[in-house]
Amino acid sequence: MVGLIAKLKIKEGKMEEVIQLFKELIPYVRKEEGTLSYTLNRDGAHPDLLIVMERYRDMAALQAHSASPQFADFVVKSGPLMDGSLEMSILEEIVSI
Numbered sequence: 001m002v003g004l005i006a007k008l009k010i011k012e013g014k015m016e017e018v019i020q021l022f023k024e025l026i027p028y029v030r031k032e033e034g035t036l037s038y039t040l041n042r043d044g045a046h047p048d049l050l051i052v053m054e055r056y057r058d059m060a061a062l063q064a065h066s067a068s069p070q071f072a073d074f075v076v077k078s079g080p081l082m083d084g085s086l087e088m089s090i091l092e093e094i095v096s097i
Helices: 015-031 059-066 069-081
Strands: 002-009 035-042 049-056 087-092
Touching (some): 049 059
Antiparallel strands (some): 002 087, 035 049
């Protein structure tokens, strides 16, 4: 299994726009073969920070998600709403429940 954690700092006043973009993206992600979970979270200590936690069957499924036209559209639309660069970690899952 492959995991991904992405941290996105959002510009002031743009949080609801970004959340709406995720709500539009997630139905497509749900249908992608190999996607096991995909959650959007707000950091309680940093209200301008969103954290996306993703799990995929394998690296090919993660790459397919990243190459999808829906994700490309999301990146174009959300990019101007971000405050700084994306912080991302790709993880090799060792044990889970």
